[in-house]
Each structure stands twice: as structure tokens, then as C-alpha cells.
Amino acid sequence: MANTDNSNKYSILLPTYNEIDNLPIIIWLIVKYMGESGSNYEIIIIDDGSPDGTLEAAKQLQKIYGEDKIVLRPREKKLGLGTAYMHGIKHASGNFILLMDADLSHHPKFISQFIEKQKSEDFDVVSGTRYVGSGGVNGWDFKRKLISRGANFLTQLLLRPGASDLTGSFRLYKKDVLQKLIESCVSKGYVFQMEMIIRARQLDYTIGEVPITFVDRVYGESKLGGTEIFHFVKALLYLFATT
Amino acid sequence: MTKLLEWLSAFIALFSVWYLLISKKVARHFVSENETLIFYSPIIAVLLFGIYAATVVLYRVFTFNDCEEAAKELRKEIEEAREDLRTKGFVFKNSDR
Numbered sequence: 001m002a003n004t005d006n007s008n009k010y011s012i013l014l015p016t017y018n019e020i021d022n023l024p025i026i027i028w029l030i031v032k033y034m035g036e037s038g039s040n041y042e043i044i045i046i047d048d049g050s051p052d053g054t055l056e057a058a059k060q061l062q063k064i065y066g067e068d069k070i071v072l073r074p075r076e077k078k079l080g081l082g083t084a085y086m087h088g089i090k091h092a093s094g095n096f097i098l099l100m101d102a103d104l105s106h107h108p109k110f111i112s113q114f115i116e117k118q119k120s121e122d123f124d125v126v127s128g129t130r131y132v133g134s135g136g137v138n139g140w141d142f143k144r145k146l147i148s149r150g151a152n153f154l155t156q157l158l159l160r161p162g163a164s165d166l167t168g169s170f171r172l173y174k175k176d177v178l179q180k181l182i183e184s185c186v187s188k189g190y191v192f193q194m195e196m197i198i199r200a201r202q203l204d205y206t207i208g209e210v211p212i213t214f215v216d217r218v219y220g221e222s223k224l225g226g227t228e229i230f231h232f233v234k235a236l237l238y239l240f241a242t243t
Numbered sequence: 244m245t246k247l248l249e250w251l252s253a254f255i256a257l258f259s260v261w262y263l264l265i266s267k268k269v270a271r272h273f274v275s276e277n278e279t280l281i282f283y284s285p286i287i288a289v290l291l292f293g294i295y296a297a298t299v300v301l302y303r304v305f306t307f308n309d310c311e312e313a314a315k316e317l318r319k320e321i322e323e324a325r326e327d328l329r330t331k332g333f334v335f336k337n338s339d340r
Contacts, residue, residue, distance in 0.1 A: 020336055024324065024325075024328050024333060024335070025320075025321050025324045025325070028324035028327065028328055029320060029324065052336075053336055056336075057336065060332075060333050060334065061333065063332075064328070064331045064332065064333060104317065104321075107313065107317065131303075134308065135308065136307060136308025136309060136310040136313075137307065137308070137309070137310060138309055138310040138311065138313055138314040139314065140307075142304065145304045145307050146300070146301075146304050149300050149303045149304050149307065150300050153296060153299060153300050153303075157296075158246060158250075159246055160246070213308070213310040213313035214310070215310065215313055215314045215317050239246075240245075240246050240247050240250075241245060241246075241247045242245060243245060243246060
């Protein structure tokens with residue numbers, strides 16, 4: 001295949017809320033690894049009015065790395081992930097959109113693998129997966145692993161989604177595909193990622209997978225409580241009955 | 244067809260076969276010889292599936308990669324990043340961390 005590096009541009013969307021410790025590190029890592037890969041990219045930071053000064057940190061980073069690499073699209077207050085992505089897409093100049101978390105659980109070194117995978121078969125979506133091959137998770141105890149594997153088994157059984165990691169949010173999308181997926185999703189928050197991949201299957205988009213290592217939050221706390229599990233089960237049953 | 248309808252169809256099909264057998268409308272001779280087994284077969288199937296599910300899930304829990312290397316690499320890179328960003332003039336708010 002011809003070298004298409006110059007015609008493709010990757011817009012990396014980073015929704016943030018109180019990520020002042022993580023943001024400079026994740027930006028530094030993205031710049032490092034995207035620089036090595038030679039792909040054309042931009043980082044769009046969508047900060048939802050973090051009280052900890054994340055936006056000020058982002059402004060400093062913009063000064064260091066330039067306004068063509070770091071684009072700031074803050075919002076007044078927390079408005080949810082789906083709308084944050086829509087907001088980011090509106091200002092994205094790339095033809096591909098990469099979604100990742102800013103909390104350092106997703107390592108930017110995998111982005112070039114996502115790009116290679118996408119090119120290999122012109123996939124519409126490339127999803128990172130913790131459950132296959134060299135993929136995995138650091139910092140989870142037995143209980144957390146059991147819940148994760150159990151939930152994944154149940155989801156695979158009921159929905160047969162054609163992707164092994166449904167709740168992960170480290171993914172590369174063609175821009176128009178992502179737009180259509182977000183428009184067709186009804187759920188909010190954590191289960192939003194699961195619905196996105198189910199809708200992708202429903203709309204006959206092709207999905208490629210790349211094993212990723214997931215290092216659970218170095219700074220700050222990760223959440224998995226009764227509320228998350230309840231929302232997950234609700235979303236699972238909803239998708240089971242409607243898709 | 245939604246996944247729910249797929250499951251319902253499969254369930255109704257299997258239930259019908261089972262019901263026809265225990266009502267002895269078909270294969271009367273075969274049923275009489277294996278009556279208990281056929282009567283309890285749905286429960287046996289569910290139990291077997293439960294064992295299969297538990298085995299698979301537990302196997303996957305114990306073989307879940309812990310990615311110690313990835314965590315170590317990340318910690319090293321965080322230090323590198325902080326140092327490099329400082330030389331570029333970035334001011335960390337929580338500089339004690």
C-alpha cells in the first residue's frame with residue numbers, strides 16, 4: 001500500500017476533568033510517540049471546567065508545543081462524554097479521531113499500532129483490547145479481575161459484539177463513522193463505550209483490535225462500585241432487548 | 244431480529260422438543276427408557292453450562308496479564324516527562340508529587 005502518512009491526520013481527543021497531574025505527562029508521551037511515528041496529528045483538549053486548574057496546565061502545554069499541535073476547546077461545566085466527543089469532533093481537522101483517557105491508563109505508544117492496524121484492512125474502527133494476546137491490566141486485585149472477566153463473558157454471550165473489549169475507551173475511528181455512532185447512542189457515561197461498539201456492529205462497520213496494556217490510575221482514584229455495575233447491567237439488558 | 248428475540252426463538256425451539264419428548268407424543272420407546280434423564284435434561288444443561296462458564300471465567304481471571312513491565316515503564320517515563328517539561332519551562336502545580 002502506498003504511504004498515506006501525509007494525507008491522513010489523526011485528531012486525538014482528550015476529555016479532561018481534574019487531570020492536572022496527568023495532563024502534562026500524557027501530552028508529553030503523545031508528542032514523544034507520535035513524533036517517532038511520523039504521523040500527522042493534533043491533540044484536542046476538552047476540559048469541562050476542572051476546578052483544579054487543568055485548563056491552565058493545558059495553556060502552558062500549548063505554549064510549549066504550539067497551537068497547531070495542542071488545541072483547547074474547554075467547556076463551562078461537566079456535560080458528559082458523548083457531548084464532549086461531539087464538541088471535539090466539531091473542531092477536529094483530522095480525518096481520523098482517536099479517543100483515549102487522559103488518566104495515563106492508556107499509553108500513547110499503542111497509537112502507532114492502532115494506525116497500522118487501521119491501514120492493514122481499512123478498518124472503520126480499531127479498538128484497544130485488554131482481554132486478548134499481550135493485552136492486560138496492571139493494578140487490579142482478584143475481585144476487580146473477576147468482575148471484569150465475568151461481565152465480559154456475560155456480554156460476549158448475550159450480545160456477540162465482534163469485539164473482545166467493550167468497555168475500553170482507547171479507540172481509533174474514521175471521523176464520519178464516529179459521528180454517526182455517537183448520534184445513534186443513547187446511553188451516557190461509562191456504558192457509552194459499550195454501546196458505541198455494539199452500534200458499530202449493528203451498522204456493519206468493520207472493527208480491528210490491538211492488544212493494549214492498561215495501567216490503572218497512577219494518580220487519583222479509579223471507580224468501580226455498585227452504581228457502575230448497576231448501570232452496566234441496565235445497559236447490557238437494554239442493548240440485549242433492542243439491538 | 245434483536246438478540247432477545249434470537250434467544251427467545253432458540254429457547255422456544257428447545258423447550259418444544261423437550262416438551263414433545265416428555266409428553267411421549269414422539270419416540271415413545273426411547274423416552275420410556277430414559278425418562279428421568281430427559282425430564283431433568285434442562286436442569287442438567289443449565290448446570291453444565293454454569294460449570295463451563297465458571298471454569299472459563301476463572302481461567303481468564305488467573306491468566307489475566309498483570310503488565311508489571313508496562314507499569315514500571317510508565318513510572319520511569321513519568322519521571323522523564325516531568326524533568327523534560329521543567330526544562331521546557333512548565334510549572335507543575337503539585338510539585339511535591
